[in-house]
Amino acid sequence: MVHVTATLAKPALRIGPYKVDPPVVLAPMAGITNLAFRKLCREYGAGLYVCEMITARAVVERNAKTLHMMAFDQAEYPRSMQLYGVDPATMAEAVKIIVGEGWADHIDTNWGCPVAKVTRKGGGAALPFKRKLFGQILAAAVAAAEPSGVPVTAKFRIGIDDEHHTYLDAGRIAEEEGAAAVALHARTAAQRYSGTASWTHIARLKETVRSIPVLGNGDIFSAADALAMLRQTGCDGVVVGRGCLGRPWLFGELEAAFAGRSAPEPPNLGGVAHVLRRHAELLVQQDGELKAMRDLRKHMSWYFMGFPVGAQPRRRLGMVGSLSELDDLLAELDHTAPFPADAQGRRGRQGSPGKVTLPHGWLNDPDDELTPEAEDMHSGG
Structure with missing residues (x-):
């Protein structure tokens, strides 16, 4: 892991108009980050809590299951929604509907999903390889959200695999197209959730993207991990996924750590x-x-x-x-x-690395602007 000079006395994380204090974001997780789980986590600490992934097409077609998944608690603010799409027009229309109906206060865009049903259509972690198309979709989302003041952010992975890294281009493009922040899950799509997250790449992204916050994601299973990520990468905040599974009180531990207080005792x-x-x-x-x-x-x-x-x-x-x-x-x-000491470590799915399923000829030309086949209606991943 790379070590950079960093201090925890950083300016408060801001995503658009919203102060995120502590600088902690709950990662959207399919089948996990529904209204109930987000509310439970929020009872332990402040931060930003993102709902399950929603597909742009399902929003445009007002799919009943998707609309139910988009529910937020009355006290939840800002309401953070993750949106997935593969073409500029559908993404723009979905964002217009979301902001027009007042359904969310922040829209995160998904460019990191590694599952085959998403990548085989050119979506998720596959799409940033198409640099021009990636920029067009993100620009369309930002433009559609801009009149309402709703910030749009982008979350992506290192790349498709070790031969096809996309994150530095994705970060530069997101910054240029008006994203309010970027987040990097420091694994490739081929890794899925296996192995160890390479925080070195978070540091490189932070060195590349200067005008907007950079958040780090991957292998944060304790408050100590979060502080270590900030020290070692210089990132502006952390995104927590599997570390809070079966342990929503982790957000209370994170809040204490960022405030310089001793962590509360874990429950028996x-x-x-x-x-x-x-x-x-x-x-x-x-x-x-x-x-x-x-x-x-x-x-x-x-x-x-x-x-x-x-x-x-x-x-x-x-x-x-x-x-x-x-x-x-x-x-x-x-x-x-x-509370057992060995319950503090890794949890959630690990899986094995494997080849990423991509559309035929996907890797032939990174500047190809051809829109992939329309995404499925599978909100939630």
Whole structure:
């Protein structure tokens, strides 16, 4: 990792008109950063909390599922939405609808998604390779949002793979086209979520992009990781993804760290059970009990990571079907069990690196302006 001279006494992070203090952003995660999870995280600390990825096409066609996903809590401000698109016209129309309807206060654009159903259509992490098209789409989004004062930002990866890095061009283009900030997930699309994030590239992007904030993303699993990223890269803020899975109180630890306070003690098993129950309540309020319980199941292994919860209770929790059943199962746990040291580390999907699925001939010409096939309606990734 590169070491640069950096101080934590940096000017407050601003994204457009919004002060982000502490300089912490919740990364949009498919199936995770819905209204309930964002509200739960916000109860522990300030910052900026981004909803799941929304496709521009689904906004334009007013897809019912997408409109439900775009819901925000009444107290949530600024309302931050991530938008994905592959052509300037659709992106501009989607942004006009969003700002015209007053649906969001900040729009982040997605150029980092590595999943095949997105990249095979030239979207996500594939698109910044087409430099002119990338600039046209981002310029269209910025122009559509400008009359309302809604800032547009861009989040991308190092590139497609180690032979096709795109992040420095993407940063320069985003800066030129009026983006309010950029964020770099310091992995290639081929890495997916495997291996180690290369913070060296965050430092290089910060050296390249001077007039707007640069945020770093990748391998922030503790408050100490966030402070280390700022020291080593000089970035202006951090984006937290998998590190908060099953651990929304991480945002309280981050807020304390950036304020120079001691971190609050992590919860014992009883405290974790209380947080999990609160998560369940919020999901029920959002989607009703049946859907909420199905959604909650995937969070169980993250919440109980490292705790002495037996195989049988884990299986039952992973099949929970109602709030009353959840209450019974949580009551059976040893609430005095302390937070385990090995639960502080990596969590969430890791996966294996692999070849990125791209449209035929995609890598032939980076200056090709041909718009890819229209994106699918799959908001959320």
